Amino acid sequence: MPMLADPSTKYKPYTPLQLHDRQWPSKVCTKPPIWLSTDLRDGNQALANPMTIPQKTTFFRTVVKCGIKEIEIAYPAASDTDFAFVRGLIENGEVPDDVWLQVLTPAREDLIKRTIDSLAGAKRAILHMYNATCPCFREVVFGNTQEKTLELAIKHTKIVRQLTEEATAKYGTVFKYEYSPETFSQTEPDFAIRVCEAVKTAWGKAGTGDERIIFNLPATVEIGPPNHYADLIENFHRKITEREKIVISLHPHNDRGTGIAAAELGVLAGADRIEGCLFGNGERTGNVDLVNLALNLYTQGINPGVDFSDIQTIIDIVTQCNDLPVHPRHPYAGELVFTAFSGSHQDAVKKGFEAQKKKHAAAAAKGEPQYWDIPYLPIDPADLGCSYEAVIRVNSQSGKGGIAYLVKEHLRLDMPRKLQIAFYQVIQAISDREAREMSVDDITTAFRNTYHYGGSKYEGRLALRSFKISSEPAADLGDRGDEAPDERRRFDGTISVDGVLRVIRGDGNGPLSALLAALHTHLDIDLAIREYSEHAVDGTAASYTQAASYVELVPSLTDVKESRQSNESWWGVGIDPDIASSGLRAVLSAVNNAIGDRALPELKLSVGFNSLSAQSDITDAIVNSLQLELPRRMQTSFFEVVQRAARASSGQISYDALTDLFRQTYDFGVTKPSLISITSYKMEHLEGNGRQLNAEIIFGEDARQVTGEGNGALSAVLAALHSQIEGTLKIREYSEHSLGEGTEVQAASYVELSYDVTGRAKATAWGVSTDTDITASGLKAVLRAASRVDVVMKK
Numbered sequence: 001m002p003m004l005a006d007p008s009t010k011y012k013p014y015t016p017l018q019l020h021d022r023q024w025p026s027k028v029c030t031k032p033p034i035w036l037s038t039d040l041r042d043g044n045q046a047l048a049n050p051m052t053i054p055q056k057t058t059f060f061r062t063v064v065k066c067g068i069k070e071i072e073i074a075y076p077a078a079s080d081t082d083f084a085f086v087r088g089l090i091e092n093g094e095v096p097d098d099v100w101l102q103v104l105t106p107a108r109e110d111l112i113k114r115t116i117d118s119l120a121g122a123k124r125a126i127l128h129m130y131n132a133t134c135p136c137f138r139e140v141v142f143g144n145t146q147e148k149t150l151e152l153a154i155k156h157t158k159i160v161r162q163l164t165e166e167a168t169a170k171y172g173t174v175f176k177y178e179y180s181p182e183t184f185s186q187t188e189p190d191f192a193i194r195v196c197e198a199v200k201t202a203w204g205k206a207g208t209g210d211e212r213i214i215f216n217l218p219a220t221v222e223i224g225p226p227n228h229y230a231d232l233i234e235n236f237h238r239k240i241t242e243r244e245k246i247v248i249s250l251h252p253h254n255d256r257g258t259g260i261a262a263a264e265l266g267v268l269a270g271a272d273r274i275e276g277c278l279f280g281n282g283e284r285t286g287n288v289d290l291v292n293l294a295l296n297l298y299t300q301g302i303n304p305g306v307d308f309s310d311i312q313t314i315i316d317i318v319t320q321c322n323d324l325p326v327h328p329r330h331p332y333a334g335e336l337v338f339t340a341f342s343g344s345h346q347d348a349v350k351k352g353f354e355a356q357k358k359k360h361a362a363a364a365a366k367g368e369p370q371y372w373d374i375p376y377l378p379i380d381p382a383d384l385g386c387s388y389e390a391v392i393r394v395n396s397q398s399g400k401g402g403i404a405y406l407v408k409e410h411l412r413l414d415m416p417r418k419l420q421i422a423f424y425q426v427i428q429a430i431s432d433r434e435a436r437e438m439s440v441d442d443i444t445t446a447f448r449n450t451y452h453y454g455g456s457k458y459e460g461r462l463a464l465r466s467f468k469i470s471s472e473p474a475a476d477l478g479d480r481g482d483e484a485p486d487e488r489r490r491f492d493g494t495i496s497v498d499g500v501l502r503v504i505r506g507d508g509n510g511p512l513s514a515l516l517a518a519l520h521t522h523l524d525i526d527l528a529i530r531e532y533s534e535h536a537v538d539g540t541a542a543s544y545t546q547a548a549s550y551v552e553l554v555p556s557l558t559d560v561k562e563s564r565q566s567n568e569s570w571w572g573v574g575i576d577p578d579i580a581s582s583g584l585r586a587v588l589s590a591v592n593n594a595i596g597d598r599a600l601p602e603l604k605l606s607v608g609f610n611s612l613s614a615q616s617d618i619t620d621a622i623v624n625s626l627q628l629e630l631p632r633r634m635q636t637s638f639f640e641v642v643q644r645a646a647r648a649s650s651g652q653i654s655y656d657a658l659t660d661l662f663r664q665t666y667d668f669g670v671t672k673p674s675l676i677s678i679t680s681y682k683m684e685h686l687e688g689n690g691r692q693l694n695a696e697i698i699f700g701e702d703a704r705q706v707t708g709e710g711n712g713a714l715s716a717v718l719a720a721l722h723s724q725i726e727g728t729l730k731i732r733e734y735s736e737h738s739l740g741e742g743t744e745v746q747a748a749s750y751v752e753l754s755y756d757v758t759g760r761a762k763a764t765a766w767g768v769s770t771d772t773d774i775t776a777s778g779l780k781a782v783l784r785a786a787s788r789v790d791v792v793m794k795k
């Protein structure tokens with residue numbers, strides 16, 4: 001049947017109480033009510049599959065842990081499970097001394113008896129009896145008049161009194177009595193009071209403190225707005241006699257979705273206690289949510305007297321036991337309630353955190369309270385054991401602020417505003433293209449990929465390996481009087497270019513412009529800096545403070561102004577414990593973005609002649625390409641070789657050609673064996689310190705078995721050679737160093753030999769070799785050097 005055009009023909013409005021001098025609207029709550037959890041009774045009876053005893057036990061422990069002191073644990077007369085559960089809690093000593101066990105019974109003698117039996121041995125118990133008092137229930141369910149209803153309540157209250165007194169005599173149990181005129185909110189207000197007065201009289205022993213009688217005034221079904229309920233409560237609160245001997249308890253359900261409001265207004269109207277369930281489980285739309293109510297107080301700066309510091313664990317237990325989920329938007333507990341997807345919310349949250357950090361620091365310095373004041377976040381998620389991770393989540397509705405917040409939280413990088421905009425566009429494009437939410441991992445990975453940030457995995461085509469910044473006095477700029485010349489900076493460094501190490505050099509006003517000049521000279525990359533900023537990145541206990549640098553590069557145009565106004569720009573980010581390295585890394589990061597995959601020109605070394613710096617460049621290049629650290633005199637020797645080769649190409653030589661030249665010159669790493677080579681050898685220790693070498697050495701194509709003795713391995717190989725050649729070989733210099741690390745380690749040996757033979761000028765030559773065995777490495781270096789001095793063989 002469709003909805004009615006005139007629903008008044010079907011539905012009657014609630015009957016408002018005419019309470020014209022109501023006081024509750026101007027009251028403010030300043031303390032928490034007494035909480036009663038009815039999860040294990042009203043919550044449980046509403047489940048398709050009521051909880052098992054182990055589930056109820058887990059739930060009970062959780063409620064106790066939250067600090068709730070009054071817990072309605074069962075309707076013991078309803079089932080053996082409920083009865084046995086109550087028995088189990090008592091017999092197993094599960095109930096802390098300050099916790100009151102509450103049980104519910106209808107106004108039926110047999111069921112009251114069974115209910116009280118279930119409590120045998122309990123220390124503190126609240127016997128809760130109910131009967132319906134409203135006209136509809138009186139007529140429909142009981143077929144009762146007001147008088148009969150009154151009699152029912154009085155009679156069974158007396159039974160409760162008698163049976164509880166017997167139980168107290170037998171077990172020492174301290175009892176409180178709770179009476180509920182069921183569907184109070186639909187009962188005639190005066191009749192509800194009349195019934196309660198009669199019950200109070202029948203009970204006959206209401207006192208103060210723990211002797212107060214509890215009148216629970218349920219909105220069994222929420223039929224009117226919360227102000228209606230508050231009026232009813234204030235009316236009851238004002239009219240019931242001996243108010244000091246009464247606890248007014250509320251039991252709101254949530255049929256209109258205003259259970260929370262009803263409870264809060266009811267407290268303002270005079271109530272002392274609230275019955276409800278965690279996260280609002282319960283009949284139909286549920287009982288009022290105790291977590292929501294308590295945290296509403298908490299965010300007003302009122303200690304609610306219950307603890308939800310680990311809310312996720314509570315959610316997990318409650319959802320498992322109830323087999324019902326918590327809605328993602330459930331106040332305080334839903335998985336989305338501390339989340340902002342939209343750009344303006346994220347922006348405000350980010351700014352809020354930043355501003356609050358400063359305010360808190362200032363307040364802490366003055367010893368003042370550090371108030372929580374973050375836009376869109378009424379509570380600090382950390383107070384509930386939630387991390388801020390989920391506060392900002394990014395999709396196509398998000399803006400730069402939220403993304404910047406996540407980058408700051410997870411990478412500790414506080415991006416400058418323009419970089420935020422640039423990176424936002426990157427994330428927007430991905431999110432839009434893939435039509436999905438971007439996780440923190442997606443965002444940080446995109447950041448690393450975009451800015452080649454965070455280790456070798458994300459390196460771009462150009463990466464800094466090593467560098468030196470030195471001061472260079474500026475060239476003479478003419479007559480500048482007494483003015484000291486500006487100091488300029490020189491960048492000498494090794495960078496990896498598409499995986500190959502290259503040495504580059506450039507001069508500039510500072511280290512960054514010197515690097516850009518080097519890139520211009522050597523790689524034809526012509527860019528200028530438009531924006532640069534840096535900040536310290538706080539070190540954690542495990543790491544130290546680092547510097548983060550951000551660079552925006554633009555095409556370097558002759559017209560500087562035009563260059564600065566370029567529409568095209570590329571951002572780069574660098575981090576390093578050393579501030580200069582951090583800036584250089586940021587420049588290379590931006591350069592990588594600028595060059596994309598465009599081909600780079602072949603790098604060339606400018607060898608020049610008699611230039612010391614050119615010699616060190618060449619040495620560096622050999623270190624970089626072959627990891628060989630040439631001894632000083634070998635550097636000079638090889639430099640001469642390079643100079644001769646470079647002459648043919650106007651003083652320039654490519655890096656690849658340079659490495660090749662080294663290999664060919666020293667037979668290093670080439671497949672063709674050198675003129676004199678060793679195929680096998682045995683080195684024996686002689687008595688004393690001597691060594692004897694027995695080896696097969698190939699001279700040209702002639703293999704010979706040779707023997708030589710000496711003080712060490714090198715003199716033994718020389719002796720062996722002397723047995724085969726005319727003249728004398730002498731070692732002028734020998735050095736070695738390790739190469740590589742761990743199990744890969746090798747020895748690199750360098751030998752310079754001189755050769756003296758009659759009829760020829762004395763010759764010298766270097767040999768270099770590597771081997772995992774240090775003796776073999778030295779022997780081979782000697783033989784390679786000998787190969788280069790053109791030895792004369794004995795006949």
Ligand SMILES: CC(=O)SCCNC(=O)CCNC(=O)[C@H](O)C(C)(C)COP(=O)(O)OP(=O)(O)OC[C@H]1O[C@@H](n2cnc3c(N)ncnc32)[C@H](O)[C@@H]1OP(=O)(O)O
Nearest residue numbers: 042045075077078079106107108130131132141142182220
């Ligand atoms: C608002 C609430 O949440 S109240 C609590 C509701 N919870 C439950 O009902 C869960 C536990 N209930 C049960 O297990 C059963 O209903 C029992 C064991 C209490 C009673 O079972 P039964 O005897 O089979 O009766 P039934 O379930 O049909 O209950 C209805 C009877 O109880 C009477 N009744 C209902 N409420 C009350 C009450 N508060 N006081 C006295 N009698 C009551 C009804 O008038 C009806 O009586 P009738 O059979 O003479 O017409």
Ligand SMILES: CC(C)C(=O)C(=O)O
Nearest residue numbers: 130180183218220251
């Ligand atoms: C027994 C009473 C308090 C009840 O559960 C209700 O009225 O909702």
